[in-house]
Structures are given as structure tokens and as C-alpha cells.
Amino acid sequence: MKLYEQTASSLSQLLQNKEVSSVEVVLSFLDRIELIEPYVKAFITHTPAMALETASVVDSRRSGGEELHPLAGVPIAVKDNISTRGLRTTCASKILENYIPPYDATVIESLKTAGLPLLGKTNMDEFAMGSSTENSAFYPTRNPWDLERVPGGSSGGSAVAVSTGMTPLALGSDTGGSIRQPASLCGLTGLRPTYGRVSRYGLIAFASSLDQIGPLSLTARDSAMLMNVIAGHDPLDSTAVSEAVPDYTAHLEDGVKKLRIGVIKQNVATGFDPEITAAVMKTVTLFKDHGAEVDEVSLPLTDYGLGAYYLIAPSEASSNLGRYDGVRYGYNHGGDNIETMFSATRGKGFGAEVKRRIMIGTYALSAGYYDAYYLQAMKVRTLIRRDYEAAFRRFDILVGATTPTPAFKIGEKIEDPLQMYLSDVCNITDALAGVPSLSVPCGISSEGLPLGMQMTASPFREGLLLKAACFLEQKRDPVSLRPRVKLPEGGEV
Ligand code: GLN
Numbered sequence: 178m179k180l181y182e183q184t185a186s187s188l189s190q191l192l193q194n195k196e197v198s199s200v201e202v203v204l205s206f207l208d209r210i211e212l213i214e215p216y217v218k219a220f221i222t223h224t225p226a227m228a229l230e231t232a233s234v235v236d237s238r239r240s241g242g243e244e245l246h247p248l249a250g251v252p253i254a255v256k257d258n259i260s261t262r263g264l265r266t267t268c269a270s271k272i273l274e275n276y277i278p279p280y281d282a283t284v285i286e287s288l289k290t291a292g293l294p295l296l297g298k299t300n301m302d303e304f305a306m307g308s309s310t311e312n313s314a315f316y317p318t319r320n321p322w323d324l325e326r327v328p329g330g331s332s333g334g335s336a337v338a339v340s341t342g343m344t345p346l347a348l349g350s351d352t353g354g355s356i357r358q359p360a361s362l363c364g365l366t367g368l369r370p371t372y373g374r375v376s377r378y379g380l381i382a383f384a385s386s387l388d389q390i391g392p393l394s395l396t397a398r399d400s401a402m403l404m405n406v407i408a409g410h411d412p413l414d415s416t417a418v419s420e421a422v423p424d425y426t427a428h429l430e431d432g433v434k435k436l437r438i439g440v441i442k443q444n445v446a447t448g449f450d451p452e453i454t455a456a457v458m459k460t461v462t463l464f465k466d467h468g469a470e471v472d473e474v475s476l477p478l479t480d481y482g483l484g485a486y487y488l489i490a491p492s493e494a495s496s497n498l499g500r501y502d503g504v505r506y507g508y509n510h511g512g513d514n515i516e517t518m519f520s521a522t523r524g525k526g527f528g529a530e531v532k533r534r535i536m537i538g539t540y541a542l543s544a545g546y547y548d549a550y551y552l553q554a555m556k557v558r559t560l561i562r563r564d565y566e567a568a569f570r571r572f573d574i575l576v577g578a579t580t581p582t583p584a585f586k587i588g589e590k591i592e593d594p595l596q597m598y599l600s601d602v603c604n605i606t607d608a609l610a611g612v613p614s615l616s617v618p619c620g621i622s623s624e625g626l627p628l629g630m631q632m633t634a635s636p637f638r639e640g641l642l643l644k645a646a647c648f649l650e651q652k653r654d655p656v657s658l659r660p661r662v663k664l665p666e667g668g669e670v
Contacts, residue, residue: 180205185345185399199232199250219337228294249292254344257298260379269313272526282379299334326584329359354604357616361579361629372611373418376411384493397646401425434468443479444577456620482606488554495538579629617646
């Protein structure tokens, strides 16, 4: 097997056994990027020199006998809304096209301390608003399973980079599904951690009460290893919790015996693609056959989740994005006075979806409407959280489909925001409740597209989700989840 085809955990073994050097590993991924990237466009910025420099430092420290982090020398790609000191961070927006942060996000510092070479910054929907990566101000990213389809979003670039073997690991962010939905559409494991588990310091804010950074990878073990690097308290983020961080790899092999699993009625619903519900139910049977206790559960507030999310998230966004005024950050379109400068800068700097969110959010927060919209949505949010608390008194893990359909066609939903919003209908309520949620591959459709199952647990039980995902992986061959990319000019890579 080529180095770029390996999982992060097997690369970690090879590196620790000194069977390969990190420079060799990085070079293998750089070759792969050169080959695949023109077809899928998963990156916004490439950092080969930085990656090689980190790799050679790791190699010399390792050969000097130093005890290093297990992921030292294993490369990673990072979504372009995570700040990197001295390295362009665009949020896939024109308004930040040339923005170079003066500091690193806490997760970036953690990656540097652990010694993971950074291969580049990945494409995304502008300011993480979207479900297809078509809202990038630069170019859409393509799904390697079918180049005419979307990879999901907003962390589509991160998902595609892992799926195609351009990187073994990636970081994404999830406000209302942006890690889990692309993971599902690309055949990966993607974890949205408990709100507060991973520091948001340096994550460019979309909706601060919902945003979380998390891993995307080929296997649950890889995500567990990466969680070990990024989870933990951070004095620079007042919402980061001080709860002790477990070793997420410790219980991966424990199996699912006696696990109480609730199948969420609303997330295997009749409107969903029948192939997805069938794949989810087949997986549930597998759990049951191995000793899990399974029953159905209803989360009745689910119907109101999308409505509440699309008031709360835009409200927070309208406030967070107020800072892009052409004075302090990035793009400035000029103008004769301050008003024309603001409106020209924001008018030209933001894309259509971002403007739509700013308008919805500003309206929902305005005097006279606040009670009717924002406050009402916050009340629904509380009720949704109670729905989950009640369910977790009966169950350890709640499961259902990650998405109602497999990857849709590029252009199919972009003119119809409501259809686009509906594609993350299963990912919204856990985000509003602040609970951890993971997507794991559970099948392939008759058209050859990956299908994902979502599993949700109570706060800080990410380990349980990773354990259940690891159990499922042992029932299949992870390498079969690598797509063969069919090239437009013929042939595949
Ligand atoms: N697709 C959802 C939205 O557009 C979620 C995005 C996200 O999680 N960043 O808001």
C-alpha cells in the first residue's frame, strides 16, 4: 500500500517504528495532491514548504531519540476559517481574501506542539454558511465519488482532501452539520465534539453559541487520535470547559454489548432516501446482533429545529460579521465617506448567502421583532435540549441518517436556499443541544455513493461514539471507502 493510502494510525505506527520518515510521508501526500487537486479543488492555500519543514524537524527529533506525540510527522489539512499565524486565512470570502492572521488558533498551536505537518488550508462555504461548498467565493469543491456532485459543506474541502488521500487527517468546523454532512457525503468519519470540548479561539466566528472544531478522517481511530491533540480547556475561550480529557483511543475496541441504542424516529423518516434508511436499519441490526439493546425514540421538537437554527445562527452571524467594515480587516473597497465605504466594502466583499443570513439575522434581532423571532427560537432551543436530556435517560446513543439523501448534483440546490437548508435537517438539533455527534459510513448507494449514519451521545461522551464507530469499521474494509476518481478525460486515479 502506498503511503498516501494509509490511515493516520498506521502512518503513526510506521513513523514510530522508524520504517518511514515524515519527509517521505509528506512527499507522498504532496504527489497525490498534485495529481488529484486539479479535478476536485479541495484546497484554497497549499503549504508544501511548511509541511516539509515540520516533517524534517520531526524526523531529526525522532532520530535523536526524543519521545514524540504519536501523531508527530503525520500530515493534516485545516479548514480555512481556522486562523494560522502568517498564513492567509480567507473563510472562502472575498472580504478576507488577503487576510493574514497575526496569531494561531489554539488548535493550530496544539497541532504544532504535537508536530503535525500542515499541508494546506481547505475550501469551504463562505463563512461556513452552506451545505455544498458551492458558496465558496473562489470555486466549488467536487465530490471524488462523482465529480458532478457536491461533497457537502461547509467543510467540503477538508472532507474531499481526506477522501482522496491528499491528507490522512483534516480539521473542519460544525455549526449545524458542517463536519458530519460532508463526512457522510464523502464516506468518512466526522465528529462534532460537545460544545466547549475544543477551543474556538482563532476559529473565525459564524454563530458563536454553536461553532465547534472537530476531526474528519478515514477511521474512528484516526479521529480519536486527533481528538487527543485538540480537546481540552483553554483560558482564551471562555466557553471551553475544564472537564478532564480522556484518552479517546482507550476504549475503541470495547464493542457495543449492553449499549442502549435509540433509533430516532424523525431521522429515519418517510421522506428520506429509502436506501439510506435501509442502510441505517441494517447497521442497527448489526449492533443488536452484537449485544446492544435497541428501541425507537421520538424527539418531537425536531420539526422546529430547522426554524430555530435559521433564526439563531443568522442572528449571531449578523452580529459577528459586523466587524468586516473595511477599516480593521481585509478587503476595503474605498468610497467618498464612511457610509459609502461600508456599503461598497460589504456589498462587494460578501457573497449572496452571507448577505441573506446577515439580513435575516438583523431582522430577527431588531426592535419589535426580537420577541417574536429570536426569543421564540431560544425557547425552542431549550425545549430541544430537554428532548435530548429525556432521551439520554433511556439511551446511551441515538442514531439515524446523517443526511436525507446521498450527495446531490452541483447546481441542484444552489438557487433554492430552503432546499439547501433542508439537507442538514438531521444535523441541526444536536448542534442546538450542544451534544457530541458523529457521522460514520454505513453503506454505498446503488449509484455508488457513500451513505452515512449519525450517532449522538450526551455531553462529553465522544468516546462512546468513537467506540461504536470503531466497532462498525471492524465489520468492513476501510480502504474500500476510498473512491476511484473517474477523470473527465477518461481513466481513473
Ligand atoms: N449548513 C448549515 C448552514 O448553512 C450548517 C453550516 C455549518 O455547520 N457551518 O448554516
